[in-house]
Amino acid sequence: MKTPKRLAGLVEEGLIDEVIGQLMSGKEATVYVVRCGEDIRCAKVYKEANQRSFRKAASYQEGRKVKNSRQARAMEKGSRYGRKMQEETWQNAEVDALYRLSAAGVRVPQPHLCFEGVLLMDLVVDAEGNAAPRLNDIELSEALALEYHATLVNQVVRMLCAGIIHGDLSEYNILVDANGPVIIDLPQAVDAAGNSNAAEMLERDVINLRTYFSTFAPALKETQFGKEIWGHYESGLLTPELPLTGYVKADEHLADVDAVLLQVEMAIKEDEIRRMCRD
DSSP: OOOHHHHHHHHHSSOOOOEEEEEEEEEEEEEEEETTTEEEEEEEEEGGGGOOOOOOOOHHHHOOOOHHHHHHHHHHHHHHHHHHHHHHHHHHHHHHHHHHHHTOOOOOEEEEEETTTTEEEOOOOOSSSSSSGGGGOOOOOOHHHHHHHHHHHHHHEEEEETTOOOSSGGGGGEEEEEEEEOOOTTOOOOOOTTOOHHHHHHHHHHHHHHHHHHTTTGTTTTTTTTHHHHHHHTTTTOTTOOOOOSOOOOOOOOOOOOHHHHHHHHHHHHHEEEEEEOO
């Protein structure tokens, strides 16, 4: 096929020898199957910001680090340079996440490089060597649904232990190779410690898994793995080996309203004192 414009630079640099064909096109990128020497890999070509359909990008970028204060100011102002830095930060987040998660034992594609808005990584394949299907495209028995759900919940735990939350996990960005589920699409990956929306995003990821798998395994419908996982994370007890039940005991303790009102009153008085000192 004709070499797409965005891949031409990698071909010229000798990083890609041949573009075999387009694999898929999504809301964030178009993915091509390419040959690099004797290896068959995939090249993920990120779409420009004005072509992406991913919503609420700002909430995902909270807590991401930039190289220096100049870049941070430019990104806040939305200047041309700032927008360029935002794009680089968005793309590099996936590369960084893939390396960190691979090292943490999470099943993700192995990345090789990111060059001019193109991420080159291993192609995930099935037992026959063909491009692996998405989870949404395969038939599941109840037993297999329970097995894959357990595997993916553990992968979510491993990700959180590495400080990362997927943020958009669903049956559409999980591939199934010969050994089971492989998690893909991580440009929106969230820093668990630095993002104020982290708990909500983790809960949504886990609920997405529950909703999908419970259609094959109804026993999963009442599980609360998201709350259980986050509770252990906040307490500092979460490890990949920690047994999970999927159930959370309701807090039956009544709120101490008087204590809360006292704290509010003290905060108001402290604020008044600070203002008097400034005046």
